[in-house]
Structure formats: C-alpha cells, structure tokens
Amino acid sequence: xxxxxxxxxxxxxxxxxxxxxxxxxxxxxxxxxxxxxxxxxxxxxxxxxxxxxxxxxxxxxxxxxxxxxxxxxxxxxxxxxxxxxxxxxxxxxxxxxxxxxxxxxxxxxxxxxxxxxxxxxxxxxxxxxxxxxxxxxxxxxxxxxxxxxxxxxxxxxxxxxxxxxxxxxxxxxxxxxxxxxxxxxxxxxxxxxxxxxxxxxxxxxxxxxxxxxxxxxxxxxxxxxxxxxxxxxxxxxxxxxxxxxxxxxxxxxxxxxxxxxxxxxxxxxxxxxxxxxxxxxxxxxxxxxxxxxxxxxxxxxxxxxxxxxxxxxxxxxxxxxxxxxxxxxxxxxxxxxxxxxxxxxxxxxxxxxxxxxxxxxxxxxxxxxxxxxxxxxxxxxxxxxxxxxxxxxxxxxxxxxxxxxx
Amino acid sequence: xxxxxxxxxxxxxxxxxxxxxxxxxxxxxxxxxxxxxxxxxxxxxxxxxxxxxxxxxxxxxxxxxxxxxxxxxxxxxxxxxxxxxxxxxxxxxxxxxxxxxxxxxxxxxxxxxxxxxxxxxxxxxxxxxxxxxxxxxxxxxxxxxxxxxxxxxxxxxxxxxxxxxxxxxxxxxxxxxxxxxxxxxxxxxxxxxxxxxxxxxxxxxxxxxxxxxxxxxxxxxxxxxxxxxxxxxxxxxxxxxxxxxxxxxxxxxxxxxxxxxxxxxxxxxxxxxxxxxxxxxxxxxxxxxxxxxxxxxxxxxxxxxxxxxxxxxxxxxxxxxxxxxxxxxxxxxxxxxxxxxxxxxxxxxxxxxxxxxxxxxxxxxxxxxxxxxxxxxxxxxxxxxxxxxxxxxxxxxxxxxxxxxx
Numbered sequence: 078x079x080x081x082x083x084x085x086x087x088x089x090x091x092x093x094x095x096x097x098x099x100x101x102x103x104x105x106x107x108x109x110x111x112x113x114x115x116x117x118x119x120x121x122x123x124x125x126x127x128x129x130x131x132x133x134x135x136x137x138x139x140x141x142x143x144x145x146x147x148x149x150x151x152x153x154x155x156x157x158x159x160x161x162x163x164x165x166x167x168x169x170x171x172x173x174x175x176x177x178x179x180x181x182x183x184x185x186x187x188x189x190x191x192x193x194x195x196x197x198x199x200x201x202x203x204x205x206x207x208x209x210x211x212x213x214x215x216x217x218x219x220x221x222x223x224x225x226x227x228x229x230x231x232x233x234x235x236x237x238x239x240x241x242x243x244x245x246x247x248x249x250x251x252x253x254x255x256x257x258x259x260x261x262x263x264x265x266x267x268x269x270x271x272x273x274x275x276x277x278x279x280x281x282x283x284x285x286x287x288x289x290x291x292x293x294x295x296x297x298x299x300x301x302x303x304x305x306x307x308x309x310x311x312x313x314x315x316x317x318x319x320x321x322x323x324x325x326x327x328x329x330x331x332x333x334x335x336x337x338x339x340x341x342x343x344x345x346x347x348x349x350x351x352x353x354x355x356x357x358x359x360x361x362x363x364x365x366x367x368x369x370x371x372x373x374x375x376x377x378x379x380x381x382x383x384x385x386x387x388x389x390x391x392x393x394x395x396x397x398x399x400x401x402x403x404x405x406x407x408x409x410x411x412x413x414x415x416x417x418x419x420x421x422x423x424x425x426x427x428x429x430x431x432x433x434x435x436x437x438x439x440x441x442x443x444x445x446x447x448x449x450x451x452x453x454x455x456x457x458x459x460x461x462x463x464x465x466x467x468x469x470x471x472x473x474x475x476x477x478x479x480x481x482x483x
Numbered sequence: 484x485x486x487x488x489x490x491x492x493x494x495x496x497x498x499x500x501x502x503x504x505x506x507x508x509x510x511x512x513x514x515x516x517x518x519x520x521x522x523x524x525x526x527x528x529x530x531x532x533x534x535x536x537x538x539x540x541x542x543x544x545x546x547x548x549x550x551x552x553x554x555x556x557x558x559x560x561x562x563x564x565x566x567x568x569x570x571x572x573x574x575x576x577x578x579x580x581x582x583x584x585x586x587x588x589x590x591x592x593x594x595x596x597x598x599x600x601x602x603x604x605x606x607x608x609x610x611x612x613x614x615x616x617x618x619x620x621x622x623x624x625x626x627x628x629x630x631x632x633x634x635x636x637x638x639x640x641x642x643x644x645x646x647x648x649x650x651x652x653x654x655x656x657x658x659x660x661x662x663x664x665x666x667x668x669x670x671x672x673x674x675x676x677x678x679x680x681x682x683x684x685x686x687x688x689x690x691x692x693x694x695x696x697x698x699x700x701x702x703x704x705x706x707x708x709x710x711x712x713x714x715x716x717x718x719x720x721x722x723x724x725x726x727x728x729x730x731x732x733x734x735x736x737x738x739x740x741x742x743x744x745x746x747x748x749x750x751x752x753x754x755x756x757x758x759x760x761x762x763x764x765x766x767x768x769x770x771x772x773x774x775x776x777x778x779x780x781x782x783x784x785x786x787x788x789x790x791x792x793x794x795x796x797x798x799x800x801x802x803x804x805x806x807x808x809x810x811x812x813x814x815x816x817x818x819x820x821x822x823x824x825x826x827x828x829x830x831x832x833x834x835x836x837x838x839x840x841x842x843x844x845x846x847x848x849x850x851x852x853x854x855x856x857x858x859x860x861x862x863x864x865x866x867x868x869x870x871x872x873x874x875x876x877x878x879x880x881x882x883x884x885x886x887x888x889x
Contacts, residue, residue, distance in 0.1 A: 127806030127814045127830075157802050159815070159831040192799020193832045302803055379785065393598020396563050397708050400533030408533045409565070424533075425565040426599045465871060 078335040080234045084217030087246035087271035088313035089113045093211035094223030097204025099152035099190070099197060105223035107204040108149040110267055111177060111212055116311035117273075118144035118185070119280040121287045123304035130155045130162035131188045132303060134170070138182055142276035144309055145183040147267055148173045148205065149224050151252070154263065155188040155196050156302040165196045172202055176209040187305050189226055189252065189263040221250035224265055228254045232343040236332040240325045241316040245272045247329075249336050253344040263303040264291060266340060272329060273312030274319040281321070282330045283308045290337035294345050294459045306337075342459060351461030355385060358446045359404075362454035367404035369456040371447065374402030376460035385462035390434035392420045399447060410450040416443055484741040486640040490623030493652035493677035494719035495519045499617035500629030503610025505558035505596070505603060513610035514555040514626035516673055517583060517618055522717035523679075524550035524591070525686040527693045529710035536561045536568035537594045538709060540576070544588055548682035550715055551589040553673055554579045554611065555630050557658070560669065561594040561602050562708040571602045578608055582615040593711050595632055595658065595669040627656035630671055634660045638749040642738040646731045647722040651678045653735075655742050659750040669709040670697060672746060678735060679718030680725040687727070688736045689714045696743035700751050700865045712743075748865060757867030761791060764852045765810075768860035773810035775862040777853065780808030782866035791868035796840035798826045805853060816856040822849055 086092060092110045100106040120139040122132050138144070148169055155162050170184035177184075188196070211219075221231040233250040253264035274282070287306055312318070319329055346354050357376050362368035375381055378398040384391035392413050399406050413421035416437040420429050437443050492498060496518050503513040526545040528538050544550070554575055561568050576590035583590075594602070617625075627637040639656040659670035680688070693712055718724070725735055752760050763782045768774035781787055784804040790797035798819050805812050819827035822843040826835050843849050 125803065125806040126812045127802050154799070157799055157814070157827070157831055159829070162831075192797075192802060193827075302799075302806060391598075393560070393563055393708075396533050396598060397531065400531040400708060406532045408563070421563070421599075423565070425563055425568075 078236065078332060080236055080336060080339050082233075083235055084221060084233045084248050084250060085235045085246055086214050086217050086248060087269050087311070089271060089311050090269050091212040091214050092216035092220040093208045093213065094216065094219030094221070095204060095207040095211055097150065097200050097207065099150055099200055099204070105219065106151045107201075107208055108220035108223040109173065109205070109208040109212060110147045110220060110269065110309070112145050112269070112309050112311040114311050114313060116144055116309040117276045117279050118142055119276075119283040119308045121283060121306040123301060125302050127157065127302050129188060129303040130158055130166040131186045132305060133163060134166045135185050135187070135305060135307070138185060141182065142280065143183060144185055144307070145179050146173055146177060147185045147187065147307055147309070148208070149187045149265070150196070150201060150204065151224055151226050152190040153188055153194055153196050154190045154192045154303050157193045158195050161195055165198055168198065169196075169201055169205070172205045176205060185307055187265050187303070187307070189224065189265055189303055192302060217248065217250065224250065224252040226252065226263070228252050229347050232340050232347070234336050234339050236336055238328060238332050240272055240314065240319065240329060243314045243316045245270060245314045245316065247272070247332050247336060249340060251340040251344065254347040263301045264344065265304070266291070266306040266337070268306070268308040268333070268336070270310045271313040272310055272319055273314065273316050274310040274329070278320050279308060279310050282333055285330065286334040286337045289334055290341040293457060294341050345459050345461050348461035350464050352464060353385065353440065353462050354442045355460050355462070356442075356444045356457055357460060358444060358455070358457045360446065360448045360455050361452060362449045362456070363405050363452040364454040365456055366454070368454035369458070371399045371402045371404035371406070371449065372456045372458040374398045374404070375445070375447070376458040379463065382460070382463040385438060386464035388435050388439070390415055390420060390431060390438050395445065395447065396421065396424075404449070405451060406449060407451060412448040412450070414446045484642065484738060486642055486742060486745050488639070489641055490627060490639045490654050490656060491641045491643075491652055492620050492623045492654060493675050493717070495677060495717050496675050497618040497620055498622035498626040499614045499619065500622065500625030500627070501610060501613040501617055503556070503606050503613065505556055505606055505610070511625065511629035512557045513607070513614055514629040515579065515611070515614040515618060516553045516626060516675065516715070518551050518675070518715050518717040520717050520719060522550055522715040523682045523685050524548055525682075525689040525714040527689060527712040529707060531708050533563065533708050535594060535709040536564055536572040537592045538711060539569060540572045541591050541593070541711060541713070544591060547588065548686065549589060550591055550713070551585050552579055552583060553591045553593065553713055553715070554614070555593045555671070556596075556602070556607060556610065557630055557632050558596040559594055559600055559602050560596045560598045560709050563599040564601055567601055571604055574604065575602075575607055575611070578611045582611060591713055593671050593709070593713070595630065595671055595709055598708065623654065623656065630656065630658040632658065632669070634658050635753050638746050638753070640742050640745050642742055644734060644738050646678050646720065646725065646735060649720045649722045651676060651720045651722065653678070653738050653742060655746060657746040657750065660753040669707045670750065671710070672697070672712040672743070674712070674714040674739070674742070676716045677719040678716055678725055679720065679722050680716040680735075684726050685714060685716050688739055691736065692740040692743045695740055696747040699863065700747050751865050751867050754867035756870050758870060759791065759846065759868050760848045761866050761868065762848075762850045762863055763866060764850060764861070764863045766852065766854045766861050767858060768855045768862070769811050769858040770860040771862055772860070774860035775864070777805045777808045777810035777812070777855065778862045778864040780804045780810070781851070781853070782864040785869065788866070788869040791844060792870035794841050794845070796821055796826060796837060796844050801851065801853065802827065802830075810855070811857060812855060813857060818854040818856070820852040
C-alpha cells in the first residue's frame with residue numbers, strides 16, 4: 078500500500094485555506110473542503126463528556142450520512158461556550174451553505190484551539206467570504222496548513238487504488254500534536270474519496286480504521302473536547318457502490334486503514350516536543366483488553382516517557398507501570414525487550430549491555446515488547462518521549478492577554 | 484493539633500543514619516530505627532503487582548503485628564531482583580538482628596532507589612556495622628536524612644499528647660517527592676510512638692490515616708514497587724493500652740492522621756520540580772467514588788499541571804479533564820472556582836478577570852473547587868504543578884554508567 082506524501086483531491090472535490098486573523102500569529106486559520114456533487118458522510122467523534130459546540134452539531138448532522146462541505150477554524154475551539162457557542166457553530170455552517178448554495182445540514186464544522194472563548198464571528202464571516210472564491214482542486218495543501226495549531230508540520234497523504242477497474246483517489250489531512258494522552262490536544266482528520274460507498278458501510282470502514290489508528294495512540298474516552306474524524310465519499314469515480322460484499326471492499330478498507338495509521342503516527346512523531354516514536358507491544362496478556370491496559374499504562378507513564386528522552390534504558394519504570402495497570406501481571410514471568418535486545422527475563426535483569434539498550438532508545442523509532450506469559454492477549458500502542466519542549470509548549474500555551482478572554 | 488517540625492523520638496526508641504556508599508554522591512544512605520522494648524507493629528504497603536523484595540518480606544512479617552527495628556537503605560530499590568533480592572532483603576534483617584540481639588522476624592527492611600539492580604551486600608553489611616553503634620535517642624534527624632533520594636528536604640514531625648494522663652510522643656519521618664502519580668516515586672514513612680496500642684487497633688488507626696493522607700495524593704493501586712508505611716508502638720509511656728473503646732482513642736487517631744497528612748503535603752510540596760501545592764476539591768458528584776475520579780483526573784492531567792506552572796488560568800483544560808474522567812459530568816451544570824473566584828459558571832466562562840485568576844494560580848498553595856451539581860459526592864486530592872525541573876530530574880535520573888548495572 079503506497080501512501081503518497083501529498084494531497085491529491087479526488088474528483089469533484091475542492092479545498093481552500095486562508096488567514097482569517099483568528100490566530101494571533103496571522104497564520105492561515107480557516108479551511109473549507111467541498112464536494113461539488115452529493116457525498117456520503119461518516120464520522121468519529123470524541124467520547125469526552127465535555128464536547129465542543131462543533132462536535133455536538135456534527136453528531137446531529139452525521140446521522141443523515143450525507144454531506145457536501147466541511148468548514149474549519151483553528152485558534153478557537155468553540156468548546157465550553159454554551160448556547161451561544163452552538164448558535165455560532167450553526168451560523169458557520171449556514172454562512173458557508175449560503176455562499177455555496179447548499180443546505181446547511183450538509184455542512185459540517187470543526188474548531189480547534191483555546192477552550193471557553195466565543196468565536197469571533199465577524200472574523201469567521203470574513204473568513205468564509207475569502208474561502209469560497211479560493212476553492213481549488215489543488216487547494217488541499219492550503220487547507221491542511223490552515224487546520225494546524227501546535228503542529229510542527231501539516232499531515233496528509235494520498236492513496237490511489239483501483240476499484241471495479243476504475244481509478245479511485247483517497248486523500249486525508251489531519252492536525253494534532255501533543256498526543257500525550259490522556260490529555261491529548263485536539264485531533265482532526267478529514268478524508269475524501271471519489272469512490273462510491275454505501276453509507277452504513279462507509280461508517281463501518283471508518284470506525285474500524287479509527288480503532289486501529291487514532292485509537293492506538295489515544296485512549297477511548299480520554300479524548301479532547303473537539304476530536305473529530307470526517308469522511309466524505311462522493312462516488313465521482315463511477316465504481317459500483319462499495320459494500321462489505323464488494324470484491325474490492327477489503328482493498329478499500331486497507332487503504333483507509335493504512336492512511337489513518339500513517340497520519341496517527343505522524344501525530345505521535347509530532348507530539349509536542351517529542352523526539353522519537355515508540356511502539357509499545359504487549360504480548361500474551363490474559364486477554365486483549367488487559368494487553369491494551371498494560372500497553373497504555375506504559376505509554377502514559379510520565380516517568381517512562383521522560384526516561385525515553387534521556388539516555389538510560391530505565392526498564393524498572395516499565396515494570397512499575399505494568400504493575401499498577403489494570404492488567405494481571407506475574408512479575409516473575411515478565412520479559413521486556415528493547416528492539417530485539419532482551420533487557421528483562423522472568424522479571425529480573427537479563428544482563429544486557431546497557432549501552433546496547435541505550436543505542437536502541439536513542440533511535441527515532443523503536444519498539445518495546447513486553448511479554449506477560451499469561452495468555453494470548455496482544456496490543457500495540459504508539460507513543461512518544463517527553464522532554465523539555467513539551468513543558469515549554471504547555472506551560473505558556475496561552476500568553477496572558479491584556480484583559481479577560483471573555 | 485500542634486505538629487512540631489522536629490523529631491523527638493518516643494521513649495525507648497533510638498535511631499541512626501550513616502553513609503554506606505550506596506548512593507554515588509556519598510550522602511547518607513542507610514538508616515536504622517530501634518525500639519529497645521517489644522513493640523506492636525502496623526503497616527501499609529504498595530498495591531502495585533510488582534513489589535520490591537523488601538515489601539514482600541515486610542508483608543510476611545507484619546502479619547505477626549510486632550516488631551523491634553526497621554533497617555532502610557536508599558540508592559537501590561531491591562525491586563525486580565528475583566530470588567536473590569529476597570535473600571538479600573532477608574540477609575539485611577538477619578545482619579541487623581544479629582548485631583542487635585533480636586529475632587530477625589522482628590526486623591523490617593525498606594529500600595528505595597533504582598530498580599533492577601542487586602543490593603551491594605558488602606556495603607550494606609558495612610553500613611549495618613556502622614549503624615548499630617551510632618544509635619541514639621537523638622538520632623532521628625540523621626535517620627530522616629538518610630532515607631531521602633530526590634527529596635529536596637527531609638520530612639518529619641512530632642506530636643505530643645496526653646493519653647490516660649501520661650505524656651505520649653508520636654513522631655514520624657518520611658521520604659518521597661515526584662508525587663506525579665500514577666507514576667509516583669517511592670514513598671516511605673516510619674512512625675513511632677511510646678503509647679501502648681492494641682495490635683489490631685494500631686493497624687486500623689494506621690490504615691484509616693493512610694486513606695486520608697498518603698492516598699489523597701496517590702491513586703490506590705497506582706503506587707511504586709516499594710511504597711511502605713510502618714508504625715511501631717512500644718507502650719513505654721505506660722498508658723492503658725489504646726483500643727477503639729478507649730476514651731483517648733479518637734485523640735490518638737486524630738494525631739496520627741494530622742501527622743500523616745502533614746507529611747503527605749510535604750511530599751506534594753516537594754514534588755520533583757514543583758513550585759506549588761494545589762488542592763483539587765470536587766463537590767456534588769453523583770457519589771464519593773465519582774468525585775474522587777474527577778478530582779484525580781484533574782490532578783493527574785499533564786496539561787492542567789503544566790498550565791499551573793504558567794501564568795494563564797487555563798480552566799478549559801480542567802473542563803476537559805473532568806469530561807474524560809470516569810465521573811458523570813453534565814457540562815452545563817459545572818462551576819469551577821480558583822480560590823474564591825468563580826471562573827466557570829454552568830459550563831461556560833463566568834467572565835472573571837483573568838489577572839485575578841492568574842494571581843490565585845501564582846500562590847504557593849491554592850484551591851480549585853469543581854461543583855458538578857449532580858449529587859452529594861465529595862473528594863479532595865492534593866497535587867502540584869509540573870515545570871521544567873520535573874523533566875530535568877526525570878530525564879537523566881540515572882546517568883549512563885561505564886558498564887551495565889547488572
């Protein structure tokens with residue numbers, strides 16, 4: 078599965094990104110994605126009980142399983158904004174729909190940025206006025222840049238595949254860094270394809286892909302107020318509509334999965350201040366749920382993550398983290414490997430050369446494999462180290478303004 | 484309840500602290516506490532499934548509810564050390580018992596430091612040889628200094644009270660910093676009193692006190708491999724043995740509770756790199772368990788804790804953290820106050836002056852009160868901010884040695 082590191086919008090899609098002066102930096106901060114023909118829509122949203130106004134609105138609209146456009150702003154999350162926030166989110170879709178000649182119920186809206194501040198609606202309105210004439214079939218990259226906040230780079234990819242003998246394009250853009258869950262910053266991902274897909278099956282395909290990608294770097298239920306994945310499929314490729322029974326169904330789903338995993342890993346790599354990506358594999362737990370619990374306990378341990386930023390391979394912190402996880406652990410059965418080097422054998426030091434372990438830990442990407450020897454449960458979680466830059470970014474994420482943000 | 488910031492050993496107790504060259508720094512790293520008469524013992528231990536050899540041994544011995552001595556080393560945790568580790572822990576107690584003329588089953592042992600390395604038994608043996616002749620009724624402070632690792636200050640306190648008209652002394656020392664649970668560093672606490680207490684009731688008194696002190700700064704089940712609290716009561720004060728029915732029982736338990744809470748807060752204040760102590764109060768959750776879950780979710784949020792290290796009162800991160808907690812939250816009912824200033828009213832900004840909120844957040848100690856308005860459940864958790872120094876301490880906690888630690 079080749080993932081091209083570019084955005085090629087599928088047929089009948091256009092996109093734009095502009096600066097609307099919502100970010101103080103003056104950087105691009107609004108994006109618009111449009112399908113020029115009716116499209117099937119699917120979505121996945123945060124399970125946080127505190128949901129942004131935009132998520133609430135999208136949750137209502139996705140029930141119809143159709144959509145035409147997605148309007149996005151960065152710099153303001155429109156979360157914890159009450160009834161006014163909901164009215165503003167709805168107004169964003171109505172303004173966009175009006176300019177595009179669409180039903181507002183076919184327009185989705187996403188916001189990312191600071192919580193608790195009402196959207197600057199005059200700027201939003203002006204932004205939408207700029208976005209519509211800027212829509213281009215080549216506008217994907219501008220859109221991808223416009224949805225970023227603390228991201229060090231925009232995240233996107235394209236897969237080309239053949240469905241029913243027809244060339245199909247699948248493209249996606251995402252934003253998100255600081256995947257230091259359970260406190261992750263907002264993650265947004267927008268996928269577009271010109272394949273025709275049956276509505277319920279598009280949702281199934283997306284839900285499955287999210288499970289093995291974004292949810293591998295983030296705990297279910299531990300998401301931000303705004304996390305959103307939206308997928309539009311407009312059928313312009315002319316294939317026979319994809320369903321679970323279609324001979325190319327698996328191929329399509331694998332492409333979706335590969336693309337979402339690629340973006341999820343790009344987010345981890347872009348973890349605020351992160352210098353490396355670590356895949357934590359737990360094998361032979363009593364079951365998959367416990368394997369997942371143990372892997373997340375390690376991946377979320379601040380002591381483990383700070384140790385990865387240093388030189389010393391501190392496997393004791395890994396033992397500690399699995400020990401307090403919800404997974405059953407029998408200390409005397411545990412093996413831990415750094416890459417292919419066994420550091421812990423049956424719960425105690427395997428006598429590995431600490432410099433060899435350190436060299437593994439210094440790689441930009443490495444694997445930690447934990448064998449619990451209690452059953453057949455397996456799980457992998459992707460995470461990153463935590464160093465000084467994380468603190469730099471998060472201590473002063475918002476500078477004190479001249480007056481109250483309200 | 485007056486807690487004196489000193490160590491006054493109760494009658495018939497002696498203590499010592501020496502440098503045994505286990506810490507590379509050459510600082511004091513072994514301590515010994517002895518009751519010269521038989522004493523009742525109680526204990527509380529980590530619930531981590533990965534337990535140090537010392538915790539395993541103490542768990543066996545505490546069943547007898549008696550004890551005479553506690554020998555401690557810092558610089559090496561004797562955890563993940565297998566059968567050899569258990570033999571070494573046992574040998575520490577046997578060597579100590581022999582030098583003191585005691586039964587080794589009356590000797591407890593605690594270790595704190597790096598995980599996964601066998602104890603340097605020659606140094607331990609030499610340390611014990613130095614400790615025994617150094618025992619003094621005035622040796623408490625030396626002992627308190629010797630059990631420290633990353634602590635910026637030793638932690639201790641004494642309460643004097645009258646039981647049955649007899650003067651009684653209750654003293655305690657503790658070590659622990661980096662209460663960045665669920666990844667807390669090892670916490671040790673040793674309490675001594677000359678009061679006479681019935682064995683089972685001493686355990687009850689200690690367990691209750693731990694619940695409202697050390698467990699208020701640390702999640703049950705999320706402790707380090709070595710966490711230990713031990714309490715010896717030798718009856719030298721000559722009071723009628725304390726039981727739950729004794730008229731001074733409540734007074735005694737309140738003193739134990741006040742002393743343990745004082746030490747727990749000192750640990751939070753000494754959190755690695757912490758500059759402030761924050762009390763997170765959750766009120767009117769559906770029940771106490773959910774109140775506790777919400778409070779811990781806030782207290783453990785890296786984004787919240789880093790925001791406290793900065794100037795900006797980022798209450799959106801608090802909303803986010805309660806939203807992904809296991810507690811039921813109705814966003815539109817939530818109030819949040821910084822000190823006495825209401826920042827969030829019914830889920831949205833209360834329009835408070837951001838500089839006034841910032842001034843609260845800059846205090847060395849402040850309160851965050853979260854009112855969920857769903858029931859009658861309450862909980863308080865004490866925590867600290869996270870800044871650069873935390874990362875400094877934990878990225879390079881262990882410097883790379885010349886060769887493998889094994």
